[in-house]
Amino acid sequence: MKTYTFTEKIDTRSGFGYGLTELGQSNENVVALCADLTGSLKMNAFQNNHPERFFQIGIAEANMMGIAAGLTIGGKIPFTGTFANFSTGRVYDQIRQSIAYSHKNVKICASHAGVTLGEDGATHQILEDIGLMKMLPGMTVINTCDYNQTKAATIAIADYKGPVYLRFGRPKVPNFTDENQTFTVGEGLVLSPGKDVSIIATGHLVWEALEAAKALHEQGISAEIIDIHTIKPLDEKLVIESAKKTGAVVSCEEHNFLGGLGESISRTLAMHHPTPQEFVATQDTFGESGTPAQLMDKYGLNANAIVSAANRVLARKK
Amino acid sequence: MVHKVNSGHPGGSLGCAEFFVVLFKEIMNYKTDFEMDGIGEDLFFLSNGHISPVYYSVLARSGFFPVEELQTFRLLDSRLQGHPTTHEKLPGVRIASGSLGQGMSVALGAAAAKKLNQDNSLIYSLHGDGELQEGQNWEAILYAGSKGVDNLIATIDVNGKQIDGSTDDVLHMGDLQEKFQAFGWKVITIKDGNDISSIIDGLNQAKKETNNGKPICVLLHTEMGNGVDFMMHTHAWHGKAPNDEQLSTALAQNPETLGDY
Numbered sequence: 001m002k003t004y005t006f007t008e009k010i011d012t013r014s015g016f017g018y019g020l021t022e023l024g025q026s027n028e029n030v031v032a033l034c035a036d037l038t039g040s041l042k043m044n045a046f047q048n049n050h051p052e053r054f055f056q057i058g059i060a061e062a063n064m065m066g067i068a069a070g071l072t073i074g075g076k077i078p079f080t081g082t083f084a085n086f087s088t089g090r091v092y093d094q095i096r097q098s099i100a101y102s103h104k105n106v107k108i109c110a111s112h113a114g115v116t117l118g119e120d121g122a123t124h125q126i127l128e129d130i131g132l133m134k135m136l137p138g139m140t141v142i143n144t145c146d147y148n149q150t151k152a153a154t155i156a157i158a159d160y161k162g163p164v165y166l167r168f169g170r171p172k173v174p175n176f177t178d179e180n181q182t183f184t185v186g187e188g189l190v191l192s193p194g195k196d197v198s199i200i201a202t203g204h205l206v207w208e209a210l211e212a213a214k215a216l217h218e219q220g221i222s223a224e225i226i227d228i229h230t231i232k233p234l235d236e237k238l239v240i241e242s243a244k245k246t247g248a249v250v251s252c253e254e255h256n257f258l259g260g261l262g263e264s265i266s267r268t269l270a271m272h273h274p275t276p277q278e279f280v281a282t283q284d285t286f287g288e289s290g291t292p293a294q295l296m297d298k299y300g301l302n303a304n305a306i307v308s309a310a311n312r313v314l315a316r317k318k
Numbered sequence: 319m320v321h322k323v324n325s326g327h328p329g330g331s332l333g334c335a336e337f338f339v340v341l342f343k344e345i346m347n348y349k350t351d352f353e354m355d356g357i358g359e360d361l362f363f364l365s366n367g368h369i370s371p372v373y374y375s376v377l378a379r380s381g382f383f384p385v386e387e388l389q390t391f392r393l394l395d396s397r398l399q400g401h402p403t404t405h406e407k408l409p410g411v412r413i414a415s416g417s418l419g420q421g422m423s424v425a426l427g428a429a430a431a432k433k434l435n436q437d438n439s440l441i442y443s444l445h446g447d448g449e450l451q452e453g454q455n456w457e458a459i460l461y462a463g464s465k466g467v468d469n470l471i472a473t474i475d476v477n478g479k480q481i482d483g484s485t486d487d488v489l490h491m492g493d494l495q496e497k498f499q500a501f502g503w504k505v506i507t508i509k510d511g512n513d514i515s516s517i518i519d520g521l522n523q524a525k526k527e528t529n530n531g532k533p534i535c536v537l538l539h540t541e542m543g544n545g546v547d548f549m550m551h552t553h554a555w556h557g558k559a560p561n562d563e564q565l566s567t568a569l570a571q572n573p574e575t576l577g578d579y
Contacts, residue, residue: 063426065423072427097420098423
């Protein structure tokens with residue numbers, strides 16, 4: 001079992017902000033738009049460094065998506081920034097028609113996804129956004145797990161042609177992936193190899209999966225931990241290979257089980273290698289107010305929940 | 319085109335025919351060797367995408383694609399979809415439209431890209447008056463006025479009609495000129511939006527007003543179904559195709575119509 005350590009906890013949104021700041025220096029076609037959440041999205045440095053390339057739209061997300069689509073006509077690479085809820089559900093038809101159907105090179109960057117947004121409650125805690133975005137033809141969907149990966153993903157998608165939904169979060173979480181990693185869209189990562197059960201996670205649940213692997217190891221269970229940062233296009237080859245090896249899968253995400261990573265994995269395995277699977281995800285419910293840790297516990301989204309799911313799927317494994 | 323496939327939107331298309339002809343033949347500078355980014359070209363965005371018949375007709379006759387292709391309108395595997403789209407890569411089209419209210423935001427983005435590229439060419443857009451009932455327009459109208467987007471000429475097709483009746487009956491919008499002015503726009507009114515010389519004068523005036531710190535709104539007063547007596551003065555022909563007899567009558571009333579499609 002490979003183990004990971006971290007020196008600090010830091011929010012993934014800061015990784016986005018830092019990546020955007022770097023892009024500002026390295027790519028003059030990158031422009032940024034924000035709907036009155038510049039501080040929350042950590043876009044201040046870009047705004048200060050490049051005021052002419054920063055668009056404060058005001059509280060008008062539909063207009064922001066349309067302006068972003070228009071900016072691509074003329075060669076700009078727009079990065080929109082607001083909360084995940086306002087990046088998707090609020091503006092679905094604008095994204096569908098003006099961005100996805102129109103093949104516009106817009107990077108929709110969404111913070112505060114999932115229940116870990118915390119105390120603001122369910123109005124702001126979207127758990128349906130991965131499903132909404134992956135349903136759009138041609139949309140790439142990425143959910144990063146820590147600061148370093150979010151920074152690397154932000155920089156990588158500037159050179160990736162086509163619309164991208166980049167999902168990250170609010171709370172401070174362990175920063176454990178390589179500072180100088182190369183981010184490849186669509187490439188899943190085996191963080192720790194194992195033979196009994198495949199734990200396939202995205203976003204904040206990746207660290208929880210690594211913690212679960214330690215607990216499972218103490219139970220004599222060898223878990224393979226896979227980080228799927230790109231939910232669409234899914235690294236099907238990696239998922240199938242791992243399922244063939246272990247014969248049991250647990251999918252983990254801070255999202256509704258309907259429409260999320262777990263369903264994408266299920267489809268892949270149903271087509272190629274039917275495998276028992278358990279879903280660590282929210283169970284078709286809205287969130288509520290609370291601290292991120294309380295909510296992760298209540299909604300079954302932490303290492304304990306993953307250990308339980310692993311035991312359930314192992315009992316089903318023939 | 320609409321008759322052939324027994325579907326489409328003839329009313330608004332006929333009402334805007336003169337506007338499109340003037341825009342593409344007299345006003346805009348563009349290349350027919352189509353490039354999406356349109357650097358150095360004036361760009362046009364159709365927000366009320368349902369009047370695709372007139373848009374396609376004028377694009378074809380302006381040299382973007384063969385006139386014969388108009389025969390494929392709304393047919394399977396056509397580049398001429400019911401509503402305009404970039405999906406089939408039809409030259410001349412830069413954004414999908416049809417779901418209403420999105421075009422002005424896109425035009426604002428394209429206008430911003432022009433400024434960043436230090437490209438002095440202009441952005442033109444067309445919107446229905448009924449379409450202004452969509453809230454996104456008012457986000458865009460506020461933004462354009464507040465930020466002084468002065469390389470955009472947005473034309474509103476004021477025909478006073480929408481699917482369910484007159485715009486006054488469905489959802490009265492009050493005085494559009496006062497509304498745009500209150501949002502910081504310069505407003506130019508073309509009283510007879512079906513008269514070629516009035517449109518030329520109005521759009522030339524609009525061009526002179528650009529780069530003056532304000533977005534330009536042209537209120538183009540048109541007659542829906544213009545030129546076909548039974549399609550005028552009613553909202554009934556918004557989205558309905560004429561039958562054989564009605565087509566013959568309509569064409570007889572417009573002997574100058576090009577029969578080359």
